[in-house]
Amino acid sequence: MHDQASVLRNLASREKHKSKMRVIAVTSGKGGVGKTNFTVNLALALAEYGQRVIILDGDLGLANVDIAFGLTARYTIEHLLSGEKTIEQILLTGPLGIGIIPGGSGVQGLANLEHDQLANVVVNLGRLERMADLLIIDTGAGLGHTVINFLQAADDIIMVITPEPTALTDAYGLLKTLRKEAGEVPIHIVINRVKTEADALATYKRLEVAVSKFLHGSLNLLGWVYDDPLMGRAVMQQVPLGISYPESSAYRCIQWIAGTVTGIYLSPPRQAGGIRGFLSTLLRSF
Template sequence: MDQATRLRMMVNQHHNEQKDYAKKAKVVTVTSGKGGVGKTNITINTALTLAQQGKKVVILDADLGLSNIEVLLGVIPTATLSDLIFGQKNVKDILTSGPLGVQFISSGSGVDDLVHLNSSQIQEFINKLQPLEEMADIVLIDTGAGVSDTVMQFIQASDETVVVVTPEPTSITDAYALIKTVRNNARVKGFLPKIHLLVNRADTLAEGQEVFNKIFQASRKFLNMPVYHLGSVPYDRKVIEAVKLQKPFCLSYPDSAATKAIRTIGRSLIDLPHEPAKNTGLGEFMKKLFHLIG
């Protein structure tokens, strides 16, 4: 029996032991085909609007080498995912508190470290992470941009994936390329998440709809894969001003057009079907992730 098979058996065993776990967090990956589309800013402000609507939210910063979450929130983490994996920390110890009770986990080198864990380390890591299921209603995973193996693994392991795209032609092309890669990987590995498009910096609602339609039609015609429109966030100078202040725009400018749009998107995320009795939640996410890594 090879190591990958042993790892999958162990994660499956853990999953079966936890199958009666009543509370299951919804796991949503936020990603993009290219950088510079405002993905992390969207993640943070979505998390805050979810908190304003009574949800407990944890953000996992999986954007390796670019810790923009702590910059935009103006807080510095004292521990990272690596401390959970290799140190004596528990999951509460590595949570950094932000505004409105939103918490985030800085990955450090932790996401890369997952690939190198042995069987006992994987089991210990899963056990340490399990309490997060009770501590969060929604876990938002902010990945890097593009189609690296790590990004694909997080996308395919998640309950839902939000692809942030702008009206720029290169962004549209790269978003479609990402969706195509997800589709191709699913044919091999079997995990096909729901893909939701969020159009950022649209000049008008009509432009946002047009961008969605282009990707939707191409995905349906060439990939035979549905994509869903989560919504659009308009181009808004207040967003730029908030970034300069290192403040989330939904808090600095609560009446701005971008904030109103992100509130609507937050409500749409809450309304996405989520059935805890089925194969969803953080435990199932970990099962899929280690299967994909292995």
């Protein structure tokens, strides 16, 4: 596996000057922190801002992204690797024209390709440049070989953490490795499932203090997402939160983050309080 990454980079750089598709990898130290749902809803919010988005479901375990959209993948990246299907044939189309590349177990193969296969895959993935402005990769948790490859290759890494102590410890471990393996790639932190803004800031502070000894400057807080029971409901319904509950506090946070990602800076949203929240704020001002 000597120089897989550099071959891929060389092949990819030939395509690169034609157009620029930004690649964002979403990752986490610990599983189950909300990466897939964040990815799906970030894609939706970005599409609302007029961005053309494709999601690569890079999770090696269960294919989740298609399920979150209520879609069923017929073919996966495995069919692309074997040469049976083209990228256009495996690509699913979700709401607002969002493209979904089902990964399945084929994703692991991406990191272990022969040169001929690699060329074929790069040509196919290269065609994505014309179809989208952004490729978002849901990498799955942890530090497998494939995940590291994705993270090294990305323009930006979004790392999802939660305020739980274990998620923080795992995030610390991941950051430590990333500094060695993907030192150049900017890492943006999203804190998911926070109760309050103060909760988010305190969690970020704890992470920052823990990593300040070995990480210099490349970490930043991208935003946070409220713990929101509507997220769980959206998951059960297999309809992304941004479609089933676009006014939910969690989705509004993700819209805010999407704004930052597209370069539009908005002020952080507050917890959605509905009409009661509105009234209590209004009445307090009298």
